[in-house]
Amino acid sequence: MRVTMDLELKDIPGQLVLALRPISELGGNIVSVTHHREKKTPRGLIPVQIAFEIDEARVDTLVSRLKDDGVVIAQIGRDRLRERAVVILVGHIVHSDIRDTIDQIDGTGYAEVNDLAMAMPGIEQYSSARLIISAIGKKELSNAMELLRNIAHEKGLLLIERVKTEVS
Amino acid sequence: MLKKVRILIVGFGVIGRGVARSISEKREFINGKYGIDFELVGIGEREGSIVCEKGIDPMEACMLKSLNEHPHWKEGAKAIDIIKGVDADIVIEATPTNIDTGEPGMSHMMAAFETKKHVVTSNKGPLTVAYTRLKKAAEENDIKFMFEASVGGAMPVLNMVRGTLQANEILGIEGILNGTCNYILTRMMTEGLPYEHVLSEAQELGIAESDPTYDVEGIDTACKLVILANSIFDMDISYKDVSVTGITNITSEALKLAYDDGYVIKLVGEIQNNNKPAVAPHLVPKDHPLAVGGTLNIISIRTDLAGEITVTGKGAGAVETSSSILSDLISIANEIP
Ligand SMILES: NC(=O)c1ccc[n+]([C@@H]2O[C@H](COP(=O)([O-])OP(=O)(O)OC[C@H]3O[C@@H](n4cnc5c(N)ncnc54)[C@H](OP(=O)(O)O)[C@@H]3O)[C@@H](O)[C@H]2O)c1
Numbered sequence: 001m002r003v004t005m006d007l008e009l010k011d012i013p014g015q016l017v018l019a020l021r022p023i024s025e026l027g028g029n030i031v032s033v034t035h036h037r038e039k040k041t042p043r044g045l046i047p048v049q050i051a052f053e054i055d056e057a058r059v060d061t062l063v064s065r066l067k068d069d070g071v072v073i074a075q076i077g078r079d080r081l082r083e084r085a086v087v088i089l090v091g092h093i094v095h096s097d098i099r100d101t102i103d104q105i106d107g108t109g110y111a112e113v114n115d116l117a118m119a120m121p122g123i124e125q126y127s128s129a130r131l132i133i134s135a136i137g138k139k140e141l142s143n144a145m146e147l148l149r150n151i152a153h154e155k156g157l158l159l160i161e162r163v164k165t166e167v168s
Numbered sequence: 169m170l171k172k173v174r175i176l177i178v179g180f181g182v183i184g185r186g187v188a189r190s191i192s193e194k195r196e197f198i199n200g201k202y203g204i205d206f207e208l209v210g211i212g213e214r215e216g217s218i219v220c221e222k223g224i225d226p227m228e229a230c231m232l233k234s235l236n237e238h239p240h241w242k243e244g245a246k247a248i249d250i251i252k253g254v255d256a257d258i259v260i261e262a263t264p265t266n267i268d269t270g271e272p273g274m275s276h277m278m279a280a281f282e283t284k285k286h287v288v289t290s291n292k293g294p295l296t297v298a299y300t301r302l303k304k305a306a307e308e309n310d311i312k313f314m315f316e317a318s319v320g321g322a323m324p325v326l327n328m329v330r331g332t333l334q335a336n337e338i339l340g341i342e343g344i345l346n347g348t349c350n351y352i353l354t355r356m357m358t359e360g361l362p363y364e365h366v367l368s369e370a371q372e373l374g375i376a377e378s379d380p381t382y383d384v385e386g387i388d389t390a391c392k393l394v395i396l397a398n399s400i401f402d403m404d405i406s407y408k409d410v411s412v413t414g415i416t417n418i419t420s421e422a423l424k425l426a427y428d429d430g431y432v433i434k435l436v437g438e439i440q441n442n443n444k445p446a447v448a449p450h451l452v453p454k455d456h457p458l459a460v461g462g463t464l465n466i467i468s469i470r471t472d473l474a475g476e477i478t479v480t481g482k483g484a485g486a487v488e489t490s491s492s493i494l495s496d497l498i499s500i501a502n503e504i505p
Contacts, residue, residue: 086429086451090422117428119421128422130429158417160426162451163436163458165342165468165476 001056001136002031002079008045008072011037015071019048022065028054045072056080056136081112081134083141087148091157093127094120101151102131111135111144170205173501174256176285178212178247178276179263180235183290183317186486187260187493188226194494204501210254211235212247212276219245219254247272251279258500260493261289265382267391267407270297277313281305286504288496290317290489296391296407299398312503314496315399319392320345322488323465323481327495329400336471338400340440343467344458345392347483348376348383349415349435353449354461357423357432363416375463385414386447389437393445401439413448426451432459 009015016035023030031051041047054062059078066073093101102113115132133148135141145161152159175191177184191206198204208226210219213235218224220240228238235241251259259280263273274294280287287306289295294302295318306313319325329338344350348370355366367384370376382388390410397403415435426433431451436458439445452459457478460466465483470476482488 086426086431088422088426088433088451090417090419117425119419119425121419121421126417126419128419128425130425132429158413158449160418160422160433160449160451162431162453163342163434163456164340164438164440165456165458165470 001059002051002053002082003059004049004051004077004079005073006075007048007050007066008041008043008074009048010070011040011044011046015046016048018069019066019071020050022062022069023050023052023054026054026058026062026065028052028058028062047074080136081114083135083138084114085133085141085145086162087131087133087145088160089129089131089152089157090126090160091155093118093129093157096155096157098129101148101155104147104151105133105144108140108144108147110137110140169203170199171203171501171504172205172207173258173497173504174207174209175497176210176212176251176254176256176259177208178251178259178261179291180211180213180229181262181264182486183262183489183493184211184260185230186490187262189230190487190490190494192225192227192230198494198498202498202502204498206497206501209256210250212245212250214247216241216243217245217247217250218242219250221255248275248279251276251285252283256285257504258286258288258497260497261287261291261294263291265291265293265391267293267296267387270294274298274302277302278305281309281311281313284309284311286312286500287314288317288493288500289315290493292318292388292391292395295398296394299395299406300404303398312500314500315395316496317489317492319395320465320467320479320481320492321347321483321485322491323467323479323483324492324495325396325467325469325479326399327499328477328479329469333469333471333474333477336473338469338471340438340470341396341400341467342436342438342440342458342470343465344434344460345389345437345465345467345483346383346386346435347463347465348380349386349389350461350465351375351463352384353415353418353423353433353435356418356420357427358461360420360424362420363418384416386412386435387414389435389447390445393437393439393447397439397445405445409444411444411446411448415449418449427454430454434458
């Protein structure tokens with residue numbers, strides 16, 4: 001998962017390495033570091049913002065190691081459900097129990113339906129829905145999509161997914 | 169010295185006539201630029217044929233309401249017999265697509281190969297039904313077999329991959345290969361109209377056929393994927409190996425919901441790695457290269473060296489499609505001694 005941290009470091013050499021080392025040692029992947037030597041905090045510390053990818057289970061260990069090393073963590077942001085996909089469903093969505101469809105995705109523990117917009121023009125007509133699905137990582141999102149494909153297939157719904165190619 | 173290349177046109181409908189017209193209109197250009205002179209020596213139709221070894225004026229044939237008004241018309245003379253019997257270098261096969269049997273195109277092509285005539289075609293039927301068999305027959309007879317027009321109409325794909333992209337491994341293909349579906353989905357979205365309404369409008373405009381099944385159920389796109397899979401990815405698949413979902417269930421509400429989140433819906437055909445080729449409606453971000461509207465076709469080819477290459481163009485139309493057919497004709501003519 002993606003984690004962002006606002007740290008406060010002492011203005012002596014070696015502090016940044018001290019803060020970053022445990023992240024790598026715990027298998028994390030640093031995405032960005034911004035270091036503001038010119039903006040000292042009232043306590044005379046230097047604010048540093050870091051963003052990294054790390055296994056969700058290791059965040060707590062990381063936090064306690066940083067604290068042990070004397071690094072001040074001013075704020076921590078965990079962007080748990082980072083990967084997002086939009087899909088459209090067409091068919092008898094309500095009759096085929098949209099609640100159950102959502103519960104099955106949410107029930108995975110690694111993915112959720114974040115947003116649902118529906119249009120139901122008439123009783124006998126097909127409804128259309130737009131779902132936004134979020135997951136903790138790429139692999140989890142692709143598993144959630146596979147689950148959704150199976151659900152759509154079973155319920156006789158048309159599932160419209162995004163094209164594979166990225167915009168360059 | 170002009171090299172004379174004798175051609176036969178089999179199937180004189182929209183495409184057959186379009187090719188005849190372009191051959192006539194581009195005659196001087198092709199003479200001057202390539203030193204090649206295409207001479208039309210025969211036209212095979214369903215009810216009869218025209219054969220004239222001294223050459224038929226292609227424009228004159230185009231202008232006729234019905235070919236049987238032509239002085240050399242022979243009622244009942246079968247296309248297959250003129251393919252076998254007439255001395256010609258290249259056969260242009262442009263009869264209707266039949267994806268169950270491939271006929272009559274299949275027999276026409278085999279007859280051409282057996283009598284040592286090169287084949288250029290826009291007809292997907294035989295290519296979908298028996299690609300490998302045709303390819304083998306052409307090779308055994310040392311005959312050129314080209315079919316650029318069968319996939320993208322005017323939009324270049326096969327020759328581009330074989331020529332300009334020849335140093336690349338092709339990793340995947342994703343594209344909009346049916347102009348009728350693209351038109352319907354584009355209109356449904358911009359006008360907020362239901363499927364049936366836009367379909368009948370498309371039929372009135374001649375963009376959709378009176379029986380639109382082949383286009384709107386994704387069958388046409390699937391046939392094109394079969395041709396791409398076999399010719400570019402060296403697969404040996406047929407129509408039944410493609411997973412196919414058409415556009416008949418797409419609602420204007422679905423298009424609106426997609427649009428509100430930054431997407432359009434397009435019928436996309438794709439071949440990815442070793443996955444089963446698939447045709448299905450997809451969400452395409454509005455600013456994505458594949459988000460072309462109207463009747464346009466587009467294809468994105470993922471390669472190892474060049475990265476992503478995307479081409480777009482008209483997927484149908486008599487004159488437009490003749491561009492691909494003439495290009496194949498010139499390539500073959502250049503290799504004829
Ligand atoms: N139209 C396009 O823009 C386009 C683009 C790319 C590829 N294509 C493909 O190109 C091919 C031709 O398309 P088209 O639009 O020209 O179709 P078309 O207008 O229906 O023309 C086909 C012609 O072939 C004739 N024909 C039927 N059976 C025959 C036989 N046994 N022997 C000789 N002629 C026969 C038909 O005669 P009758 O009218 O008497 O049946 C008709 O004149 C199709 O395979 C199509 O899928 C078309």
